[in-house]
Amino acid sequence: xxxxxxxxxxxxxxxxxxxxxxxTVFEYDEEKRICVVRHQEDCIxxxxxxxxxxxxxxxHANFHTVKNFYRDLAFCEKxxxxx
Amino acid sequence: MTELAATRxxxxxxxxxxxxxxxxxxxxxxxxxxxISYLAGKRLGMKLSEKVExxxxxxxxxxxxxxxxxxxxxxxxFEPFQMHDRPEMIELTESGEEVNLVFRDCMIRQxxxxxxxxxxxxxxxxxxxxxxxxxxNIMGRDSVLEIRHAGENACYKRLLIQKAGTKxxx
Numbered sequence: 001x002x003x004x005x006x007x008x009x010x011x012x013x014x015x016x017x018x019x020x021x022x023x024t025v026f027e028y029d030e031e032k033r034i035c036v037v038r039h040q041e042d043c044i045x046x047x048x049x050x051x052x053x054x055x056x057x058x059x060h061a062n063f064h065t066v067k068n069f070y071r072d073l074a075f076c077e078k079x080x081x082x083x
Numbered sequence: 084m085t086e087l088a089a090t091r092x093x094x095x096x097x098x099x100x101x102x103x104x105x106x107x108x109x110x111x112x113x114x115x116x117x118x119i120s121y122l123a124g125k126r127l128g129m130k131l132s133e134k135v136e137x138x139x140x141x142x143x144x145x146x147x148x149x150x151x152x153x154x155x156x157x158x159x160x161f162e163p164f165q166m167h168d169r170p171e172m173i174e175l176t177e178s179g180e181e182v183n184l185v186f187r188d189c190m191i192r193q194x195x196x197x198x199x200x201x202x203x204x205x206x207x208x209x210x211x212x213x214x215x216x217x218x219x220n221i222m223g224r225d226s227v228l229e230i231r232h233a234g235e236n237a238c239y240k241r242l243l244i245q246k247a248g249t250k251x252x253x
Contacts, residue, residue: 046234
């Protein structure tokens with residue numbers, strides 16, 4: 001199952017993750033004024049929330065990363081020699 | 084670069100090119116581009132599923148579609164998805180049978196991202212056409228594949244298999 005971590009110190013409570021999530025994984029906590037993970041089991045790992053979060057306060061683990069195009073991989077392999 | 088890697092690189096360049104063409108067509112002819120790519124996808128779906136065994140079971144039909152894609156080396160992995168508050172994977176509605184699908188590896192998404200083209204466009208409609216064609220062959224019924232969310236790492240779609248005699252437009 002996908003694991004989602006919200007960095008509470010970083011979250012500004014903008015609710016963008018709540019709005020973008022297609023499977024209503026997040027909820028806004030009125031008391032703490034931050035977003036919280038309510039239904040982690042519903043996460044499909046589209047990663048839209050992580051891309052959208054202005055504070056970079058969301059981190060995902062244990063998910064399937066889409067296969068990138070081969071040319072990018074070949075390019076990265078070459079670049080690794082220099083890094 | 085090995086021969087296989089060179090072939091894959093060529094194929095992926097072609098997909099990127101196709102992404103650019105699709106994006107250009109959308110600007111040039113507007114929404115008609117969706118109809119063209121839908122029909123192209125439907126024809127492909129019908130052709131590739133010609134010899135697939137017929138069934139009325141939606142999950143079995145989806146398994147057949149997945150197998151058709153794999154056998155034809157198409158990078159279009161998808162899986163049925165059930166949210167926590169949904170009692171069954173397949174929901175029966177007035178329009179027909181509904182199931183939510185998650186698409187993970189998708190060559191269309193990768194093609195579009197390469198040069199920053201928008202999702203939910205005519206190439207995504209080709210996927211809708213592919214499912215419509217394949218499921219028409221396998222189940223003998225019309226279907227609608229609606230994009231609920233197009234994400235960076237996965238897309239979330241609703242598939243509706245229509246009851247005979249009903250019609251829903253995507």
